[in-house]
Amino acid sequence: MKFMRAEITTEDFLQEFGRLCSEISKTSVPLDSFFSLLTSERVAKPFPVMTEAITQIRAKGLQTAVLSNNFYLPNGKSFLPLDRKQFDVVVESCLEGVCKPDARMYKLCLERLGRQPSESIFLDDLGPNLKAAASLGIHTIKVHDPETAVKELETLLGFPLRMAVPNTRPVRKTMEIPKDSLEKHLKGLLGTQATGPLELLQFDHGQSNPTYYIRLAKHQLVLRKKPPGTLLPSAHAVEREFRIMKALANAGVPVPKVLDLCEDSRVIGTPFYLMEYCPGLIYKDPSLPGLEPSQRRAIYTAMNRVLCKIHSVDLKAAGLEDYGKHGDYVARQVQTWIKQYRASETSTIPPMERLIKWLPLHLPRQQQTTVVHGDFRLDNVLFHPETAEVLAVLDWELSTLGDPLADVAHSCLAHYLPSSFPVQPGLSDSDLSELGIPTAEEYFRMYCLHMGIRPTENWNFYMAFSFFRIATILQGVYKRSLTGHASSATGEQTGKLTEFTSNLAWDFAVKEGFRVFKEMPATKPLTRSHHTRARPQSLPRTPGMRSYVTSTDSSPAHVSKGALVFSPEGLSPPVRELYQRLKQFMERHVYPAEPELQHHQTSAEKWTPSPLVEDLKEKAKAEGLWNLFLPVETDPEKKYGAGLTNVEYAHLCEVMGTSLYAPEIFNCSAPDTGNMELLVRYGTEEQKARWLIPLLEGKARSCFAMTEPQVASSDATNIESSIQEEDGVYVINGHKWWISGILDPRCQLCVFMGKTDPHAPRHQQQSMLLVPMDTPGIKIIRPLTVYGLEDAPGLSGGHGEVLFEQVCVPKENMVLGPGRGFEIAQGRLGPGRIHHCMRLIGYSERALALMKARVKSRMAFGKPLVEQGTVQADIAQSRVEIEQAQLLVLKAAHVMDVAGNKPAALGIAMIKMVAPSMACRVTDRAVQVSTDDGSLIRLNHLQQMQNSLSFSCPTSCKLIAALCRTLTTGDFPFPPQKNPMRGSIPTFILNMWKQKQRKVK
């Protein structure tokens, strides 16, 4: 009693109880298994007859209560092995601190029910409990055995408590059918001996097609009819149900025996068919309460087997070859259900919209054709009451010919629904192994094993589709409930579950993935590629309109040009191998060389080539890691380079970008790469022999001279330098600046851009000329600095301001021809324009890696910096931004691969905006966590990084340069109060400067 009043714990109780038992029996009593037996199903299982009686009592509008002498379980919950929902009031001794036969217990219950003792009947098996109830004036029934007790209760209440036919109830008002006309029809069908009153009940389920129990004389029948009202197309086809059941019965599939199909709507208002009533058990709750784990397993196994039997029916022998279309079942189903959904749509449900797009794109590629049930689930299977034998499979409304896996997936829906799901209770919150129920995966494997097939890979697609279908059915029920024709009282409520199930469907779609991404690895040819679609002449070009579309009708030409590979793992085996070798080379040779190369760069020898670089170049060449930049498009025969696509090179270039010294070591540095490509594309054989070969061999370097101080050179039509033909030679006069590489002593070639004809159309005035650097008249005025840094060789060979005065160049040095400078520029600045961006991804990765290493090792305020939320946010932000930029780089590269440089211009422009600013932000964050440190190597690395950034984004890198220098030298270049750019200086720089000032003071 103490235990039941929760005055002692389970442990204390067992100890005390054991002691007493041993004392009384004078022998040791082991109590180990007592508690588990007490709480096991064997002892605590509710009696079905009682459960049924409770349902009937409540159906009459009476109240029910349970008075339980129970206790707390070790998990802190009270032990009540009953469905609480069956009772209006639950009184538990351990919660109340009183237990039967204490009168307070009964009074409490009556109070909560709001009833008098004389209005109540109390059932119990223990005399003292009954006595206490009787003394309060409550009617009592002693329960010797449940059946007799229920009979006694029936007498007291005056109405039956046992349903003659399980799962039935009186016919609902809206579902009534004309009895007289039906009786007449039945007598005609069954013969004259079928006389007597016609008993009509309605089955609980049959949400879609109302289903009735009929007793007429000795006949017990089931009638299934179409619902009344306007119906969705092709739904509720009872005629087909009749046909398939008849055929399957002959093929040995357990189905109820069908008797008659009546298509004459005059009889009961709609077509219907009749079958024999088949007594058996329907398990509505998939957790199969009241059964042992082994029985549950047997039930699921039997269900699985019968499904295999349905799917193994010989269509021809069963006469079902024309029962549905052959092949493409899922595709058709997807369309049918989309249509059904649209027909019953009441508002926009976002996951449904996503599924409507996703499903048709992810259809299974191979499908079998068998009979499919279409709604195969546990509560559509009738079992033998005592064994796990399947007596009949019911509800064939959605049956057809189709992909059997759709049935298998459908029969696993309950596995993913919660037990509280109103339409169909599920198992998602149950411990399946404890219950003995196979998981969805086990169930699926079991099926494959029986059928002798291999498990499919796109199981999640089938699940997504199944849930989409359920969502659509629920939506249909919902819509019908709005018009008052739903065959279930819960119609309105179920309809609202559309969104819930559609979300489940979308979860499976996400698990299945997106084919467009899954199929990206280069090992498979690209099936969807970006390409231009011819614009109809009549359509004007809309500014900012996207020029590239994803299309499935890519031409084979595009397919052969390359794939959009998102990660190095997706590269083709030879390129992946190249990528791996490049990475190894970086790790073995390049990173370890950085300190020495940095030292060289700041030493007095900075304008002479580093011997270490020359040595590493030879090594790289020997290992085949050389001239990787030349796109296969430019060099299809791989005469000069590695023959990579732009996308492939992007991955390799990214690796090179992680070290500022790497590009030169692999002969992949600007501006040589652009010049070499120019020569490969447009150079004559002589020009190639003279300039290209030494450049390809890494023996010479080159520069590109376009920008001029006196004109805005971002608009190259402004370029004023003149190229004039005189006495069989071209004479050049002009002033150029920012000419990268010109200060390198190895620079032998200058690709010069200037005007040959100032009177020609705007884009035909400029030409490109190959100028040997040893030609007289070339005067380098000064090396330019980017905020004090000269970019000595190793990075970009310095940037020079140069005068060209009466420089004479042979006529054969003209590239492609006079006036064709723009044409060439467009070609030259294709891939070359985004190599910087590709490298910037690598730079940023390196900065982020440095940042991460730094924040892990640096302690501030008692913990590593990495534990600071803002630092974590910075790291996360950097990761996100790098990934975004990388995707855009790859996209631009891919468009170049499949469509060419011109169509890729927009993408190139975009990434030129995105990559440098991203690199600045990522680098800045890395600088932020390194500011209070004397680790100059790291800082130098960051400092140097800005030099390379300057190629693409001079303005933003100026800020980083300033910051870096402040940190290393303490000398801020432009005190804010005097600086005209003040408004644009980020706050962090101003703060840094102020801090510095304070320190100095």
Ligand SMILES: Cc1cc2nc3c(=O)[nH]c(=O)nc-3n(C[C@H](O)[C@H](O)[C@H](O)COP(=O)(O)OP(=O)(O)OC[C@H]3O[C@@H](n4cnc5c(N)ncnc54)[C@H](O)[C@@H]3O)c2cc1C
């Ligand atoms: C480190 C470094 C290396 C370089 N290497 C070389 C080299 O090797 N060879 C070479 O020839 N040049 C080189 N340059 C020069 C570079 O190509 C030019 O700076 C660039 O083309 C811009 O020309 P500009 O300096 O005359 O600027 P301007 O043309 O005067 O432009 C000034 C600003 O106005 C903006 N602008 C221009 N037009 C528009 C518009 N329509 N709308 C909005 N904004 C606009 C520009 O983006 C820029 O921000 C290098 C520059 C740097 C910093």
